[in-house]
Amino acid sequence: MDALDCDALVCSGYKWFGPHQSILWARPELLEWLEPDKLRPSPDTVPERWEFGTPAFESLAGLSAAARYVIDLGYDEIRAHEECCSPGSSKASNRSTASPCTAGRATACPR
Numbered sequence: 001m002d003a004l005d006c007d008a009l010v011c012s013g014y015k016w017f018g019p020h021q022s023i024l025w026a027r028p029e030l031l032e033w034l035e036p037d038k039l040r041p042s043p044d045t046v047p048e049r050w051e052f053g054t055p056a057f058e059s060l061a062g063l064s065a066a067a068r069y070v071i072d073l074g075y076d077e078i079r080a081h082e083e084c085c086s087p088g089s090s091k092a093s094n095r096s097t098a099s100p101c102t103a104g105r106a107t108a109c110p111r
Contacts, residue, residue, distance in 0.1 A: 007027050008026035008030060013062070013066055
């Protein structure tokens, strides 16, 4: 996170093909300073006071798999496939509808 020079980072795995799982990373001193709404029996230590009960392990597994998918495949490949499959995109509309788009992939893009 030092390379991004940020104090906090929040995102949703849903935006990159993962489950509806939120991610919060923040510098420990920021998490210490902020006070979340929480149940009284929850610990007051950081980062535990920011965790709400038992984690959804199945969502975390899906989030990890989605991150690995994007890292392994790359956004350029994903974008090329989406443009091929989207009849409304400008690049897809310039292609013949008779031939499927493979663009170097093993499987054809269904139309």
